[in-house]
Amino acid sequence: MRARSLSRWLVQGAVLLAIIASPPGRAAAAPAGAPPQVTIGIVTFLSGAASGPFGLPAKTAAEFWIEKLNREGGIGGVKIVPVVVDEAGPTDQVVTNYRRLVTDQKVDLVIGYISSANCTAVPPVAEELKALTILFDCGTNRVFENAQYKYVFRTAAHTGIDGIGAARYVLSVKPGVKTIAGLNPDYAWGHDSWDIFEKAIRKLKPDVTVVDTLWPKLMQGQFASEISKLQADKPDVIFTSVWGGDFVSFIEQAKPRGLFAQSLVVINNDGANVEELGHDTADGIALGFRGPHWISIPNPARNPLQQQFIDGYRARYKKYPMPHGSYHVVQALQGVKAAYEKAIKAGGRWPGVDDVIKALEYSEFDTPSGRIRLAIGHGHQAVEEAVYGTTRFDPQLGFAGLGGIKVFPVKCVNPPDGVKVVDWIEQGFPGAECP
Amino acid sequence: MDTLTLILLDGIAFASWLFLVSAGLTFAYGVLRILNIAHGSLYAIGAYTGATLAGLVLHSGANPFLAYPVLVGAALLVGLALGPLLERGFLRRVYDQEEVITLLLTFAIFLILEDGMKLVWGVSPIIVAEPYALLGQLPLAGVTYPVYSFLLTGVAIVAGLALWVVIDRTRFGKLITSVIHDREISAALGVNVPRICTVAFTGAAMLAALGGAFTAPMVSVTPGISADVIVLAFAVTVIGGLGNISGGAIGALLVGLLRATAIQFFPALDLFVVYALMAVILLVRPEGLFGGVEVRRI
Numbered sequence: 001m002r003a004r005s006l007s008r009w010l011v012q013g014a015v016l017l018a019i020i021a022s023p024p025g026r027a028a029a030a031p032a033g034a035p036p037q038v039t040i041g042i043v044t045f046l047s048g049a050a051s052g053p054f055g056l057p058a059k060t061a062a063e064f065w066i067e068k069l070n071r072e073g074g075i076g077g078v079k080i081v082p083v084v085v086d087e088a089g090p091t092d093q094v095v096t097n098y099r100r101l102v103t104d105q106k107v108d109l110v111i112g113y114i115s116s117a118n119c120t121a122v123p124p125v126a127e128e129l130k131a132l133t134i135l136f137d138c139g140t141n142r143v144f145e146n147a148q149y150k151y152v153f154r155t156a157a158h159t160g161i162d163g164i165g166a167a168r169y170v171l172s173v174k175p176g177v178k179t180i181a182g183l184n185p186d187y188a189w190g191h192d193s194w195d196i197f198e199k200a201i202r203k204l205k206p207d208v209t210v211v212d213t214l215w216p217k218l219m220q221g222q223f224a225s226e227i228s229k230l231q232a233d234k235p236d237v238i239f240t241s242v243w244g245g246d247f248v249s250f251i252e253q254a255k256p257r258g259l260f261a262q263s264l265v266v267i268n269n270d271g272a273n274v275e276e277l278g279h280d281t282a283d284g285i286a287l288g289f290r291g292p293h294w295i296s297i298p299n300p301a302r303n304p305l306q307q308q309f310i311d312g313y314r315a316r317y318k319k320y321p322m323p324h325g326s327y328h329v330v331q332a333l334q335g336v337k338a339a340y341e342k343a344i345k346a347g348g349r350w351p352g353v354d355d356v357i358k359a360l361e362y363s364e365f366d367t368p369s370g371r372i373r374l375a376i377g378h379g380h381q382a383v384e385e386a387v388y389g390t391t392r393f394d395p396q397l398g399f400a401g402l403g404g405i406k407v408f409p410v411k412c413v414n415p416p417d418g419v420k421v422v423d424w425i426e427q428g429f430p431g432a433e434c435p
Numbered sequence: 436m437d438t439l440t441l442i443l444l445d446g447i448a449f450a451s452w453l454f455l456v457s458a459g460l461t462f463a464y465g466v467l468r469i470l471n472i473a474h475g476s477l478y479a480i481g482a483y484t485g486a487t488l489a490g491l492v493l494h495s496g497a498n499p500f501l502a503y504p505v506l507v508g509a510a511l512l513v514g515l516a517l518g519p520l521l522e523r524g525f526l527r528r529v530y531d532q533e534e535v536i537t538l539l540l541t542f543a544i545f546l547i548l549e550d551g552m553k554l555v556w557g558v559s560p561i562i563v564a565e566p567y568a569l570l571g572q573l574p575l576a577g578v579t580y581p582v583y584s585f586l587l588t589g590v591a592i593v594a595g596l597a598l599w600v601v602i603d604r605t606r607f608g609k610l611i612t613s614v615i616h617d618r619e620i621s622a623a624l625g626v627n628v629p630r631i632c633t634v635a636f637t638g639a640a641m642l643a644a645l646g647g648a649f650t651a652p653m654v655s656v657t658p659g660i661s662a663d664v665i666v667l668a669f670a671v672t673v674i675g676g677l678g679n680i681s682g683g684a685i686g687a688l689l690v691g692l693l694r695a696t697a698i699q700f701f702p703a704l705d706l707f708v709v710y711a712l713m714a715v716i717l718l719v720r721p722e723g724l725f726g727g728v729e730v731r732r733i
Contacts, residue, residue, distance in 0.1 A: 049659040052558045186706060214702045219663050221654040222452065224584060225445040225698040231578035232441060248560055248655030256568035257579045273560060273655070280564040 030077035033350035035108075037081045038074065040066075040336070041101040043094075043112025044137075044325070046086040049219050053244040053272035054114050058137060058325030059084055062111070064313055065330045075337050076344045083107055087114060091121045098122050102131040109134065109356075111332045114325065116140035116188055123152040132353050136332040137325050139290065140192060144377030145420045151353070153360055155335040155372060156328040157384035159189075160421035161413040162241075162268040162290050163196030165386025167204055168413070168434065169286055169406055170237050173390070174264050177205065181212035181235035181263075183226055183250075185242060190215065193241035193268055199425045211235045216242075221249045227257055235263055243269040248277060255282040266388075270324035274391075274400050281400040285391045291369050291384035293327035294402060295320055298370040305334075309368040321368075331367045331382070335374075338365035373410070376417040383414040409433060440576035442695045448584040450691025451591035454684050455649065457668035458594060459642030465678030466615055466635040469526055470534070472541040474643050475665030476548035477517060481644025482660060483552060485509040486561040486651040493565050502566045503586075506648040513648075514641025522636040527629065530618075549661060558658050566652040583652070590649055594642060598680050601638075611635060615678075670713045676726025685724060 042062050045055025066080050074080050083105055085097055094115075101107050109132040113119045119138035126133040126149070133152045135143065139159035143152070170177055180201060184190030194213065202208050211233045214226045230238055238259075242250050247269055254260060266286040271294065274281065292298045300307040309330060313321045321327060339360035343351035346359065362379035364371055375383045386408040394401030412434035415424035424430070460474045488509045489502040525544060529537050570582035602608040613621040614631045622628045646664075654660070675686030690709050697708045716724060 047658070049657070052560060052657050056558055186703075212702065214698065215705055217706045219659065221650070221660065221663065222449060224448055224581075225441075225695045228441045228445050228578050228580075229698055229702075232437065232576075245560060245655040245657045245660065248562055248657075249653060252562070252564040252567060252655070253581075253653055255564075256572060256581055258572070276560050276655075277562060280562050 031344050031349050034076065034078050035350065037079045038109075038340075039081050039083060039105070039107045040333075041098075041105065041107035041110040041112065042082050042084045042329070043087050043098070043101070043110060043118075044084070044329070045088055045114055046084070048088040049244055050114055051088070053247075053322070054137065054325040055087065057272075057322035058114070058329040060317055061309075061313065061321055061326035062329045062333065064316060065309070065333050068308070068312065069333065069337060075340045076350070078350075080333075085112075087112065087118060091117050094118045095121050095125055098125060099129065102129045108132070109336065109353075111136050111329065111336070113138050116142075116192075119143055119154075123147065123149050126151045130353065132356060134332045134336060137328040139189060141196075141421045144381045148378055149380060150357060153335070153374065153380045154377070155332045155374070155382050157291055157382055157386075157414065158421075159192060159268075159290065160196060160415065160424075161384065161386040161408075162288055163193060164200045164413045164421075164425070164429075165388055165408050166197050166239060166266045166268055166286070166288055167200035168386075168408055169288070169388035170201060170264065170266060171204055172406060173286070173404065174236060177201075177208060177236045177264075179209055179211045179233075179235040180237045180239060181210065181214070181230055181233065183212075183214045183216065183223075183230065183238060183240040183242065185218040185220075185246065186215035187218050190218075190241050194239065196421060196425070197239045197266075197268075199422060203425050203428060216246070219245055221245060223250050223253050227254050227259055230259060231257065231262065238263045238265045239268075240265065241268050243272060248273050251277065251282050251285075252280060255280075260284045272322055272324055275320060275322075276399075278399050279393065281391060281393055283392050283400075285400075286388055287391055287400075287402065289323055289387040291327065291331075292387050292407060293321075293323045293369045294387060294389070294405075295323075295397070296402075297387050297405065297407065303368065303370060305366060306368040306370075327367075327369050331369055331372055334367040335360065335363070335365050335372065339363060375410070376414065378417070383410045385410055386413040409435065437576040438699055441578065442692065442699055444575060444580060444584070445698070446688070446692035446695035447588060448691070449694060450687040451584075451588040452646070452650065453667065453671050453687035453690055454591045455587070455594060455642070456646035456664050457671040457683055457687060458598065458680060459639035459646070460668050461672045461675065461678055461680060461683040462598065462642065463636055463639035464672070465680070466611055466639075467522075467526065467530070467632055468678075469530075469537050469541065470677075471526075471639070472538065472665060473521065473544040473548060474541075474639070474668065475661035475663075476545050476552070477513065477640050477643035478647040478650075478664050478668075479552060479656075479661035480517065480548065481510050481513050481647025482651040482654075482656045483556050483561060483647075484513050484644070485648030486563045486656045487556070489566060489651070490561070490563045493563065499565055499569055502563075502569070502652075506566070506651070507645070510641055510645035510648045513644035514637055517644075518637030518640035519633050521640070522633045526636065527632065530632075545661065545665075549658070552661075553658055556656075560655040560657040561651075562655055563652055587649055590645070594645060595680070595684055598638075598642075602680070607631075607634075667709070670709055673723055674713050674716050676723030679723065679725040682723060682725030 044058045045051040111134045114137045116138045135154040141158040141160045182194040184194045260282045268288045343355040343359040364373045389402030389405035391400040485506045572579040671686045675682030697704045
């Protein structure tokens with residue numbers, strides 16, 4: 001008894017000594033004027049249909065990455081403290097929660113928003129409150145196309161690259177495509193996704209005709225009638241932007257009926273739930289990613305940040321980081337860290353919000369998704385490569401792996417600065433550089 | 436011709452599903468006069484339990500066809516466990532209160548169960564697709580049709596017939612009918628009204644769970660499915676007439692066929708037609724197609 005408590009004392013004492021003796025992070029001491037902490041509001045879906053596939057993987061990745069950054073000295077030697085808020089609820093409530101974060105909780109900046117509706121509602125309020133806000137995941141291309149903001153940035157590409165990438169991928173693997181069909185959820189995301197894909201593929205191959213445009217209700221879960229229609233009309237290619245539960249249900253119902261053998265199905269949903277599908281996955285689906293983030297993309301062997309992300313995340317959560325929310329939230333954190341540290345270096349002291357904005361505009365920074373450039377939207381909108389591949393069950397992974405991966409370079413799928421996606425497509429992609 | 440066959444097949448398949456998920460709602464309303472918002476949660480718990488148990492069977496290496504009786508068993512289990520608990524613990528206390536109180540109470544139960552499911556099953560989807568594909572496919576009208584759709588229709592017909600036999604052909608059914616017509620007089624005549632209510636609500640809970648359990652192999656069982664189903668079930672119930680089982684069946688068939696027609700000819704109106712039908716019926720016959728006219732007692 002006595003011996004055991006003595007040994008416990010020794011162990012605890014040793015741990016305490018190790019903590020006291022450990023160096024205070026690798027970073028240099030905090031600069032003049034530094035606050036005791038940087039508080040970052042993180043807004044992501046913690047409940048509702050988007051929480052499982054996108055929201056919670058973003059939250060866990062943010063927590064994991066912030067701990068890692070803090071171990072390495074935080075931002076410019078200052079510790080990061082996250083305040084996580086649920087994105088669920090009607091848009092006006094989301095905006096109220098945003099105001100509360102900025103004015104009551106006095107966060108230094110907000111990283112948030114998966115829903116495109118929220119990404120269009122929050123920026124005007126961010127401008128009014130003069131609060132630095134990083135949109136990390138939402139897709140709509142309209143944020144910086146229809147307005148110019150000072151305080152708002154998006155550190156991931158917009159959905160333009162999904163549709164343009166899908167069209168280019170289809171033409172590369174099925175150049176003889178004649179008929180296409182759409183199966184997209186009946187709300188803004190589904191309509192935008194289909195609009196861009198349809199315009200892009202018809203511009204690239206004008207003889208393509210549309211045989212079906214189906215609009216199931218979001219989270220409808222039942223696709224039997226739609227599958228019958230698609231089987232009867234036999235389009236060469238089916239483009240769909242179903243996600244989360246709908247993505248899984250669609251695969252469960254379409255696979256036994258042979259839809260994936262009949263038509264090339266292209267899905268732009270970034271592979272959420274692919275790991276959960278496991279054996280139930282279907283082979284031969286063209287799966288797209290908004291940005292280069294898959295297990296082997298860009299390349300963990302050459303990108304130490306990606307290797308650390310995958311290894312650390314898997315050790316902690318027993319899963320791969322989700323190739324959407326998880327990678328996107330880390331991109332935002334890396335962008336913020338890089339901008340603060342650039343501003344500190346330039347000014348020699350802790351920066352104000354205007355200094356951080358100046359440092360972030362048109363900046364470049366390294367992330368697990370490779371080097372991100374804020375190249376469009378007046379330096380506020382990131383561009384990324386688009387990645388498409390074809391699913392094939394991988395017994396080693398235990399879920400679908402990707403074959404025939406094609407990475408479309410930034411200039412092949414993103415419009416130049418100041419040009420709207422739809423205009424760029426309609427003008428015939430001027431300036432596009434594709435392999 | 437093929438298109439017509441497709442509309443019939445898809446319409447009936449969707450109608451079977453709709454009937455399964457809404458029969459319990461309309462039955463509970465018929466007997467207890469309670470519009471149970473938590474019906475969606477019972478459906479979801481049925482789906483989760485069915486998926487979990489069927490998954491266990493399939494992974495244990497047992498005969499995969501055992502998954503079907505296991506789905507039925509899961510529904511009975513959920514109904515027996517939660518039905519009496521909810522009825523005796525909560526609903527019984529508000530039968531005499533205004534309708535808004537029962538709505539608020541069942542909504543509260545819905546929210547609690549929603550979080551309860553997350554505590555038990557987490558937020559990652561549970562996917563058990565084997566039972567959907569196991570029965571094979573039939574080539575019909577130029578497309579391949581999953582036999583599971585026909586199984587679903589069979590389950591819906593059996594559930595509907597069972598309800599009809601119990602209500603119309605048994606002594607217990609007569610007692611239920613008397614309670615539906617007048618709770619007070621039934622009690623005065625010696626009918627054990629509280630027991631009838633418990634049994635009826637348990638039956639409704641089993642139906643909800645049965646709908647969920649047989650939906651599980653077709654969909655991703657994930658948080659949020661309870662809210663999506665309750666709106667559709669409510670629309671079907673209102674079209675058929677609240678509390679009327681055969682009305683519910685006709686309502687489901689109408690909605691199913693109308694939606695299948697819309698998808699074939701006007702896909703953009705897919706969602707619109709269901710609620711347009713509900714709106715028209717509410718305008719023309721506010722009590723629903725088969726709902727009885729309410730007599731107001733003064």
